Amino acid sequence: MNSNYVATIGFFDGVHRGHRYLISNVIDTAKREGRQSMVITFDSHPRLVLHKEYRPKLLTTAEEKRRRLEATGIDRCVMLHFDGQMAALSAHDFMRDVLRDSLNVGKLIIGYDNRFGHDRAEGFDDYVRYGRELGIDVVQADAFRLNGVQVSSSVIRSFLSAGEADMAAMCLGYHYTLAGTVTQGYHEGRKLGFPTANIRPSDELKLVPERGVYAVKVRLDSSPIQLDGMMNIGTRPTFDGTETSLEANIFDFDGDIYGHDMEVAFYHRLREERKFASVNKLAEQLRHDREEAMRIFEKVKK
Structure with missing residues (x-):
């Protein structure tokens, strides 16, 4: 049994159907490769830490998010404390120090629009390059569409802000x-x-x-x-x-x-x-x- 984890990372606000589609991909890949599955998220919205005056409109609290992530059937849910020190890490250093050395991630499946690392300055091609150096296989998941809607947390917020509770529920799955x-x-x-x-x-x-x-x-x-x-x-x-x-x-x-x-x-x-x-x-x-x-x-x- 290969002990390395197949993981995904993101803020996962709402744990909507797009998120669960991505996490299902992680779970299926881990089972196929004889590994464990992991989802990595954060306790605070990164912009809330970086910009003290920013007030996000969240779909889930940290505890609600943890509960919904654990309900996906993932083997391990890791909620990292996001602070100034973590925000300062480059994508390379985050992949080395946190993903590889601390969490033993061997494969990273990331959402189609997800970026991480200091100022989110790097993109998918950079993650792939760093991954080759660090021994982490990095792959990108497809976007999740539902009835022509590309499901995302921001789209769901827009629906709720317009009073469209039905459309929000369709995208959330609840x-x-x-x-x-x-x-x-x-x-x-x-x-x-x-x-x-x-x-x-x-x-x-x-x-x-x-x-x-x-x-x-x-x-x-x-x-x-x-x-x-x-x-x-x-x-x-x-x-x-x-x-x-x-x-x-x-x-x-x-x-x-x-x-x-x-x-x-x-x-x-x-x-x-x-x-x-x-x-x-x-x-x-x-x-x-x-x-x-x-x-x-x-x-x-x-």
Whole structure:
């Protein structure tokens, strides 16, 4: 048994279907060559370390990413601490010191658009040349396309930023989620017959989808049970609000959940946020929103 690893490396934000296609390639190659498979990633976004003022809009937290990477069936998942010292390493030195000497990588399969090393100054041909010198076979994977879309983390962010939760889910292979703590809200929803849970996201770097009303599935305190609901992201213009809030109405639920953890999975954007002429008009629209969300969830069950 050759103990060298077949590995891939990247930030893997979202661990989307393109990432999993690449990782499957790594796993299959490792099995075929009698080696172990490895995925190498980082705990922080490199630009966050290099540019302190930069605020990435992430699809997954470090822990969510680790969990999803481990679920791919990879033999070993390595999450490196990305700091100034690592950022200063050239691609050659990174391949020598980290990939070869520390992690025992014998073959590196990299994504079609992936670059690493100081300032990402070098490209695939350089990695191949360094690999020959260091005893690492470097190969490049194909891009992953789905229904004509070249799947990438940036494309998924664009979909979510446009409110296209369905397209994001198609590319991710799962429904995008936001997690947070339930906090005291404005209590206006309860007066309308639609009590809401106001959520404060637990990670300020995670992307918040475009404003609007969404059909969502809600999970409380890591429960395996998902509850049907809808969420409004916006400033509550009917009530002359100014601050953006995330408020979820869980269907047929009336428990006290202040201070509890909540995870929201986005299924479909029902409509944009808009100002209504009266609270009665808003309540009428919310009833329509709920009916549409329930129709969506009925389709999901079939």
